Amino acid sequence: MLQSFWTGALRPLISRPPALQVAALCHRDGPDGPEVLLVTSSSGRWILPKGWPIDGLTAAEAAKQEAWEEAGAKSNTVGDAAFANYLTEKRFDNGAVVPCEIRVYPMCVTSMADTYPEDDRRDRAWVSIADALNMVDEDGLKQLLSQFAADHSE
Numbered sequence: 001m002l003q004s005f006w007t008g009a010l011r012p013l014i015s016r017p018p019a020l021q022v023a024a025l026c027h028r029d030g031p032d033g034p035e036v037l038l039v040t041s042s043s044g045r046w047i048l049p050k051g052w053p054i055d056g057l058t059a060a061e062a063a064k065q066e067a068w069e070e071a072g073a074k075s076n077t078v079g080d081a082a083f084a085n086y087l088t089e090k091r092f093d094n095g096a097v098v099p100c101e102i103r104v105y106p107m108c109v110t111s112m113a114d115t116y117p118e119d120d121r122r123d124r125a126w127v128s129i130a131d132a133l134n135m136v137d138e139d140g141l142k143q144l145l146s147q148f149a150a151d152h153s154e
Contacts, residue, residue: 023050072116086140
């Protein structure tokens, strides 16, 4: 009974909500269909360009800024409404783990810069959605990419 009280009532009251990060779902039309842009994280995993909200910018504008800083991606517009959200964990170099909600904004990329703020720290790759599904390891991101593929299938 004590376990039930803890998991059903007390724990939800003292749990912190997940931290918010914003991400850009950079996409373009490739020769064989839609492509998405992935970047490597500090630990080498393939992810979307993402980061913390930025004071003075909307969430969509902050996602666009992250796409520029982490991948050199440019666009004239970014969707004002999030395409989707997913939950994950942010792992810090010191071992701390923080639950995060990633709010993802679609961004049709118009150009790519050869040099950008984090070009020495990250790899980037334009890939088909099928390839992206094999490259990413977060379940929520896989579901989001599958939904994007379904929305952009012919």
